Amino acid sequence: MQDSLDLFAGDPPYVVGQVTAIFYQNPTNFYKVILAQVVDTNSSFTEKEIVITGSFGQIQEDETYRFFGQLTDHPKFGMQFNAERYRQEKPTSAEGVIAYLSSDKFPGIGKKTAETIVKLLGDDAIDQINADETVLAKVPGLNDKKKEVIVNMIRSSNGMEKIIIGLNDFGFGSRLAYTIYQTYQAETLEIIQENPYQLIEDIDNIGFKKADVIAENLGFAADSPGRIQAAILFSVNELCLGEGNTYTLAEPLLNETVKVLEESRAFIIEPDLVAKELLNLIEENKLIEDNHKIYIKSLYAAEWGIATSVKRLMKNSEKIQYPAHNIQKEIRKMEKRLGIQYGNSQTEAIEEAVVSPLFILTGGPGTGKTTVLNGIVTMFAELNGLSLEIDDYQDKIFPILLAAPTGRAAKRMNESTGLPSSTIHRLLGLNGQEKPTAELSDRELEGGLLIVDEMSMVDTWLANQLLRAVPQNMQVIFVGDKDQLPSVGPGQVLHDMIKAKQIPSRELTEIYRQDDGSSIISLAHAIKKGKLPTDFTENKKDRSFFQCNTYQIEPVIRRVVEKAKEKGFTAQDIQVLAPMYRGPAGIDALNKMMQEIFNPNPSGKRKEVKFNEKSYRIGDKVLQLVNYPEMNVFNGDMGEIVGIKLAKETDDKVDEIVIQFDANEVVYKRNEWMKITLAYCCSIHKSQGSEFKMVILPMVQNYHRMLRRDLLYTAITRSSELLILCGEPYAFEECVAKSSATRLTTLTERLLEGEKQQIELVVKPVSNKEKTAIEAKEIQIADVTVEKESPNKKIEAIDANEQKNYRLTIDMIQSNAVDPMIGMEGIVPSL
Secondary structure: OOOOOOOOOOOOOEEEEEEEEEEEEOOOOOEEEEEEEEEEEOOOOOOOEEEEEEEOOOOOOOOEEEEEEEEEEEOOOEEEEEEEEEEEOOOOOHHHHHHHHOOOOOOOOOHHHHHHHHHHHOOOHHHHHHHOHHHHHHOOOOOHHHHHHHHHHHHHHOOHHHHHHHHHHOOOOHHHHHHHHHHHHHHHHHHHHHOOOHHHHHOOOOOHHHHHHHHHHOOOOOOOHHHHHHHHHHHHHHHHOOOOOOEEEHHHHHHHHHHHHHHHOOOOOOHHHHHHHHHHHHHOOOEEEEOOEEEEHHHHHHHHHHHHHHHHHHOOOOOOOOOOOOHHHHHHHHHHHHOOOOOHHHHHHHHHHOOOOEEEEEEOOOOOHHHHHHHHHHHHHHHOOOOOOHHHHOOOOOOEEEEEOOHHHHHHHHHHHOOOOEEHHHHHOOOOOOOOOOOOOOOOOOOOEEEEOOHHHOOHHHHHHHHHOOOOOOEEEEEEOOOOOOOOOOOOHHHHHHHHOOOOEEEEOOOOOOHHHOOHHHHHHHHHOOOOOOOOOOOOOOEEEEEOOHHHHHHHHHHHHHHHHHOOOOOOOEEEEEOOOOOOOOHHHHHHHHHHHHOOOOOOOOOEEEEOOEEEEOOOEEEEOOOEHHHOEOOOOEEEEEEEEOHHHOOOOOOEEEEEEOOEEEEEEHHHHHHEEEOOEEEHHHHOOOOEEEEEEEEOHHHHHHOOHHHHHHHHOOEEEEEEEEEOHHHHHHHHHOOOOOOOOOHHHHHHOOOOOOOOOOOOOOOHHHHHHHHOOOEOOOOOOOOOOOOOEOOOOOOHHHOOOOOEOHHHHHOOOOOOOOOOOOOOEOO
């Protein structure tokens, strides 16, 4: 590796300093506060000593390091240097090496011995010893004990520290370097040097461009197979995970791959090279090709897994019988006992659900899904002679399981049924951080009935895990609104299950919850049908509309919130929803404004902490961004900051925030603050599964790429009492007119096909016999058109009447039997 590959920075501020003291070090994240004597700096700092903070490896006192970062003025501790990366200043001259080896760090090694070592080994003696300790055999009079002292000290100073410094040289800041080191440990540098593209798969926030910069500096050719394969895998992930698809097609994949490769380096990539490596990836079982569709392996397996589980469970259809009961009569009795009257569609839904191994209940707001859900629970218990009293199950599993994708949705289930509920992840014993390629759990659920709410939010991977865990004798009911936003992850499981018609389902359409002249529910149903009511911009009892442009959004919402606060509404009652984070009408700006209203700090005297350009204070409303099952907190949960402890007030000298989530109090140390954010305003996706008394929804043309019907519908249905709309009318009109793009999935086809064996997720070595069989496999990609925007080659499709159905294989490419540019004659570089 080169001494310095300063890949992502120009000439940043630095401080060269000799460490004189380590004030504090956190063993969980390498964070340290050190004091250094300044040797050299290009910053404005003029004092002899400076406090340096950052994440470092095994920093040694009395050693000299070069720290890169920024000079900051801490409000309490004064001028400090916040280091983003660093490297050890190794002695390079003969005098420096002699002084180093004869220092107190090497007991028993005097100046004379050090001079002998340098004389025999040269100025790079330290590097030679670190690489091969046997070179010390050349030094006369050096016994084994002294050799051991020298080798151990040099290697202890060059172990983890060398890795962290090496990562810094590759351009990674200390925080990201720590994450990489935690993943690869002692093999970190070797893995990166062998295949820097591995970082894309293993480390969050590292994309193809960053890995490719490293690869280029390490000598990876622009047309090397490894680089092209990495770009293909990256592009497949972008086209699938980025757009919610479970597969992509050859044409967009090849187009995207060529674009990724050529945008990263100024080098023309021939499409046939990409086609060849795509075939190789399929041969190596790293991608799956089925019926001309290209799949990420885990998604292909998950779709088949869902279909296999559904077919397995549906075999119980004839086994669920209650001959001693007339279910319709039992429902009539239940109505009298509960003092309610079900509509015809609700009665039919309850009756069908209790006798089906799998059942789907869907419907929009106000159609009585919760009422039906409670009826199903009660009827199931009566038909099976079960008690719904939790206390009756002290030593037994409660027979009815309730689950939802988010903590807030699970809480709503508990509130509406009075029964225990949990997130799906907690039910399955997952932490939400598992990689899709991880081995699937064989855990089996216990109970007789599983009800899953907000099923539209469940992606393909999670649905597969859930259904795998359902035992043969358990009934399952999926509940959700098929018109809401699909899952953040790939797939559209609820939509595809309904479309396949292999699972009994019932859609509730009659509106029951529209008392007191409520207009929100009718508005939602009109939007679902692709219409805006003529009175959309008129003020109603429960909704208002304020016409304004992008730059007026913030003051308009400020005025609305201030008025609402005067009337007694709290931060927990009001939720602002916005589609995007950036800009004057984005989530970040609106959160800052809302915080000033509900939790201000005008004098600056209140205790607060800052992180990622946000201030946190006691009383702030915050949102959990990732699953944190160890503390029973999950993605989408909202809480309130109830305590802040500064570093000087804690035992380990690290800032802490204490957050109350319902009855659960959780402590977050500073290195965990990326798990939370302010929640006065949040994205519409994050609001799914929740309801709020007042929803404020801005919609302007600046959100253009997010203007979709399902987004607007989902946002409006989060309001239980009041809805404030603001923005540009034509932005709302565009939302309604633009139906959601159907995701590319094949779950419906899988459900309609026969059972298929579970797909292995482990890549096995390919034998010669298997390779011969694989090479016979053909992939039809003849009609692919690779579009090039840059001054490269422009590939044009041949006239449809002249097309031939070519099949491109590895053998045909390698033997030149078929030109991989078939159908693309006459192609020349654009001028």
